[in-house]
Amino acid sequence: MTEYFEVHERDGAARLGELRLAEPVTTPALTDPFLTDAGSLWAADREVPDGDDDALTLLPHRAFPAGTREEVRESFAVDHPDVDFPAAAVVDSESARDIGVDAYLLSDATGFVGHGEAFRDAVVRAKSALPADTALGLAGVATPRNVALLAYAGVDLVDASLARTKGTQGMYLTSDAEHFLEDLDELPCACPACAQSRESFGRADCAEHNENALRAELRRVRERIRSGRLRDYIEGQTRHEQWLTAAFREFDDQWSYLEERTPLMRDAEVTAASAETLDRVEIQRFADRVTSRYRNRFSDQPLVLVPCSATKPYSDSQSHRQFHDAIQWRGHTVSMTSPIGVVPQELETTYPAQHYDAVVTGDWSEDEIAFVAEVLRRYLTRNDYSRVIAHVPEDGYREICERVERDPAIDVSFEYTCVDHPTGDESLGELNAALQGEPAYSKREREHNTVRAIADYLLGDGAGDELFGGDASGSGDGRGADGAADIRTTGRYPKLQVWGDDPDAGREGEPGEQLATMVPQYGTLSFTLAGARRWLASDAPTKRVEIDAFVPHGSVLAPGVVDADDEIRVGDEVVIEGPKAFAVGRAEMSGPEMVDSTRGVASEVRHVDER
Numbered sequence: 001m002t003e004y005f006e007v008h009e010r011d012g013a014a015r016l017g018e019l020r021l022a023e024p025v026t027t028p029a030l031t032d033p034f035l036t037d038a039g040s041l042w043a044a045d046r047e048v049p050d051g052d053d054d055a056l057t058l059l060p061h062r063a064f065p066a067g068t069r070e071e072v073r074e075s076f077a078v079d080h081p082d083v084d085f086p087a088a089a090v091v092d093s094e095s096a097r098d099i100g101v102d103a104y105l106l107s108d109a110t111g112f113v114g115h116g117e118a119f120r121d122a123v124v125r126a127k128s129a130l131p132a133d134t135a136l137g138l139a140g141v142a143t144p145r146n147v148a149l150l151a152y153a154g155v156d157l158v159d160a161s162l163a164r165t166k167g168t169q170g171m172y173l174t175s176d177a178e179h180f181l182e183d184l185d186e187l188p189c190a191c192p193a194c195a196q197s198r199e200s201f202g203r204a205d206c207a208e209h210n211e212n213a214l215r216a217e218l219r220r221v222r223e224r225i226r227s228g229r230l231r232d233y234i235e236g237q238t239r240h241e242q243w244l245t246a247a248f249r250e251f252d253d254q255w256s257y258l259e260e261r262t263p264l265m266r267d268a269e270v271t272a273a274s275a276e277t278l279d280r281v282e283i284q285r286f287a288d289r290v291t292s293r294y295r296n297r298f299s300d301q302p303l304v305l306v307p308c309s310a311t312k313p314y315s316d317s318q319s320h321r322q323f324h325d326a327i328q329w330r331g332h333t334v335s336m337t338s339p340i341g342v343v344p345q346e347l348e349t350t351y352p353a354q355h356y357d358a359v360v361t362g363d364w365s366e367d368e369i370a371f372v373a374e375v376l377r378r379y380l381t382r383n384d385y386s387r388v389i390a391h392v393p394e395d396g397y398r399e400i401c402e403r404v405e406r407d408p409a410i411d412v413s414f415e416y417t418c419v420d421h422p423t424g425d426e427s428l429g430e431l432n433a434a435l436q437g438e439p440a441y442s443k444r445e446r447e448h449n450t451v452r453a454i455a456d457y458l459l460g461d462g463a464g465d466e467l468f469g470g471d472a473s474g475s476g477d478g479r480g481a482d483g484a485a486d487i488r489t490t491g492r493y494p495k496l497q498v499w500g501d502d503p504d505a506g507r508e509g510e511p512g513e514q515l516a517t518m519v520p521q522y523g524t525l526s527f528t529l530a531g532a533r534r535w536l537a538s539d540a541p542t543k544r545v546e547i548d549a550f551v552p553h554g555s556v557l558a559p560g561v562v563d564a565d566d567e568i569r570v571g572d573e574v575v576i577e578g579p580k581a582f583a584v585g586r587a588e589m590s591g592p593e594m595v596d597s598t599r600g601v602a603s604e605v606r607h608v609d610e611r
Helices: 070-075 116-129 145-155 162-168 204-225 230-241 242-253 253-259 275-279 281-292 316-325 366-382 394-405 425-434 443-459 464-470 529-539 593-598
Strands: 005-011 014-019 025-027 035-037 056-058 085-091 103-106 134-136 172-173 179-182 270-272 305-308 332-337 342-344 356-358 387-388 414-416 487-490 497-500 514-519 524-527 544-547 554-557 561-564 574-579 580-588 601-610
Touching: 014 204, 085 356, 103 116, 103 342, 116 134, 116 145, 116 242, 116 275, 145 230, 145 242, 162 172, 162 342, 172 204, 172 593, 204 230, 230 242, 242 253, 253 281, 253 580, 270 275, 275 281, 275 366, 281 342, 281 366, 305 316, 305 394, 316 332, 316 425, 332 366, 342 366, 342 497, 356 394, 387 394, 394 414, 443 464, 443 514, 443 524, 464 529, 497 529, 514 529, 524 529, 524 574, 529 574, 529 580, 554 580, 561 593, 574 601, 593 601
Parallel strands: 035 056, 056 085, 085 103, 103 134, 270 356, 305 332, 305 387, 387 414, 544 574
Antiparallel strands: 005 014, 014 025, 172 179, 332 342, 487 497, 497 514, 514 524, 544 561, 554 601, 574 580, 580 601
């Protein structure tokens, strides 16, 4: 149980935490100023120190290097005492375990840092064995060039020993390189140690500069975590050393580790500037949910594929307004884009569909073509259309469509309506002509299908029909078998309010009992208590947080959580239940972290009823 460390913000596996000493420390951080070492038990017996609130005390320890046999580790294992001051313990990645301290330092770090796969395995193994609300530290391995990746992987504490040692050896470190001091004609840094002539700059100065550079890089990393943009920085930073690139890719292959820790939504832009962007959790998660949860409900209209736009959401762009004028609700519009894949019109505001920015050159890489083609193929395998009207330009888009059209598993015809440019008069005329005779769907149908699609995306396959009425009649308008819709919508898209279709349940002048509101910033739904109760009563997958016997106000702290669904992610809508309260809110931790943590906000609370 940790008393002196708390995680405040999360950016994937990277965390912004607080080490609660007399002078609080924001992590990721250097331990040099505040870590007190009680000493190694290999050299002599050590007394358990008194400790104090000014320092993080490293308890007496035995460090085992990488490759130490298990029987040796067990024979010399240390019995760590219970202490009531900020404390850290030395463990190794092979046998890390919870011993009730605030931070853990891995003794075998020098054996795996520098090797991509070994680094990934060691960190993932240690993090799975240690409490989620404790700090993880690596000693003797951090440099300005690798510390961003260490933080990205989930490391909270490092020291400056390696950086200083390299300085005394004449190695001048920057965030992107190591230089022999003798090879530098001028100093590329403006830190205090470098504020002198090159001739007078010695190895002691070099050691001081290296530590300054490491501190500066940690500041940059912390700010990136605050803004939710560390991944964007990492995609460029890891190019500076081969093992960093390898480790970065290894973590992308570790889907479950990163996905559990990556928020469902956030304000930060997703910058698509490298091939690795396609492997981002946000991108893969969106593509997976669109092709496994989303279901097209516009069954009477053909599919109209259109290119994406720079303006987000797409419907606000000039090009998509022109497409709309030609389509006139007679076709179901789906946008094709790299790196997202395909975006049904109902999900155009859902993160990250309106939060990404791509480098536009007009040329598609084979990786992009293959990815978007696979997403489109999976989308068409799941959803039935009478035909596909591909209103897309030649470069990239047309090749993707033709590749999918040739797939034996795709049994639907494609028509191509783009002549030269998609917004040209001739192209728009061809699009309009291709839709002649098709029935148009109503505004109500579009709004109802939008909130149902978002529910599918957020909660699971079929959730939209379970919560907001189905389409048993086959009419495509979201009505039940008796022709009556289960919901009503008010407001203007994209800020729709969802109401139960029972005027007697609401207040005077309202169309019924309000169930949810669409949040346009993230394309998600915020439930009311009535909506949460309907959610629980339905067969839709539930994201539930069980709490102790108290009434939460504003938030639920982790110590009050009794249990939580494993599938909960940061940003998820959650139902909160306990002996004294029923509430609805938004998760600030993943489900496993809620259960595992003893500090921090588990969920914000929007509405609560006292029982």
